[in-house]
Amino acid sequence: MNPFSIAAFVCGLLFGFGLMISGMTQPAKVLGFLDVFGDWDPSLALVMASALIVSGLGFVLAKRRPPFLAPQSFWPTKSDIDQPLLIGAALFGAGWGLIGLCPGPVLVDLATLSPKVVVFALAMVVGMVAHDHWQRLSVQRSAPADG
């Protein structure tokens, strides 16, 4: 394994521990946060606030220099708030609200071998692949026919 992949592995490990400690791997707890009109559990807001402060400080440092193990940084370049962004976020929000699982916690929860988590993860991967397939088709369709 090269240092680049080892760094990614360590970051994944820390991210996973963070999710476990925060309690966000428990869908019932996430739904407790989203249930603002019921017995509200504000924990997720503190998870985000704390994560934002630490990553924000780290990003300030990271913007000043190239990464230690790569020639350049891949900062996202898109800046416009377009329709795919808003529709995608709405669809994701609907799925998140139905179950209380988002992509990070799903992968961590796979370790429990809970059948419902496994099925959710498989459906999520199918949804991702379906999106990519659909996007390729729509790009082909919008290309000039005589191209």
Next chain:
Amino acid sequence: MTNFTPVSALAGGALIGLASALLMLFSGRIAGISGILGGCLIPSATDRHWRIAFLIGLIAAPVIGALTGHALPMPQMSASWPVIVVGGLLVGFGTRLGGGCTSGHGVCGIARLSPRSIAATLVFMAVAIAVVFLMRHGG
């Protein structure tokens, strides 16, 4: 607020933030889980190595936890099977179309003060809150 756990929430969040900061400082990549996973699934992907390494780390965390006596509690999911499948499909399709999830938009994007990520986070939070409201209090 009977289930509020502020200390573990702040500690876990700090670790999530640290992991995101370190991935940018060392590898120059955004720690967005849906993007890292989705990038692995593209047949023409040429940068799968670090993505798979990150995902192995993510899945290794609970395994190490279990081996050291801190096993994850079983996830409590009361939703029926069809709802679970629909939820998974929506999360997969939606995060790819919207270019991110709770980590990529909600943490890394807002930390960069990206208007796109702030908008996406407001939308997915609002929709998720509305869905939970309808399911629990919609009568």
